[in-house]
Amino acid sequence: MVTRTESRWAVGITGASGAIYGIRLIEMLISSGIKVHLVITDAGWRVLKEELGWVAAKRQAALEARFGDAMASGSLIYHPNGDIGASIASGSYRAEGMIIMPCSMGTLASIAHGSSDNLMTRAADVMLKEGRKLMLVPRETPLHAIHLENMLKLARLGVKLIPAMPAFYYGPQSMEDMIDFLVGKVLDQIPIDHDLYRRWGDEQHGAKSPDHHRTD
Secondary structure (H helix, E strand, O other): OOOOOOOOEEEEEEEOOOHHHHHHHHHHHHOOOOOOEEEEEEHHHHHHHHHHOOOOOOOHHHHHHHHHHHHOOEEEEEOOOOOOOHHHHHHOOOEEEEEEEEEOOOHHHHHOOOOOOOOOHHHHHHHHHHEEEEEEEEEEOOOOHHHHHHHHHHHHHOOEEEOOOOOOOOOOOOHHHHHHHHHHHHHHOOOOOOOOOOOOHHOOOOOOOOOOOOOO
């Protein structure tokens, strides 16, 4: 009998603004010992280019420049969005769940209506049919009625919706602090212990102060 101890999560990055959220999430998952299966839509690659300066024409090289060690060790596996036969497209491949961060309204709508014509939406569909965790981080404003109806439908199916909404009670001092806050909110749902932001009430318990900054 073989017992699987490896933790596996799928991560998707779409064409919504805020690609850095997904990149930072991947870093935290890998550092927590989780094997990550990554899918990026074509629009997601464009946003990575426009917001982070990645060379979208050299996708594998761009990923290796950021995650070389993790890819070499197998901690990060990249799947092209057109690879509908990838491991995470099958329910027989055991993964804990999937996080799409950020999630465009187009991808969210496809998931809500069961349209799984690429790896991103097929992997999300697998999570739903297998009863696994599916978390979406929508990034759009303002929202119209169709957006809201699609989110309500997914929420009723058990999908966790974690909108990209910043908070200020913990005293963020930088853009990195605000990114970490949202990533921390996602990690809370897995759950994974972290100290990416100061929780409400923790100032009495020695938590890191609001002027904490990442140095990586």
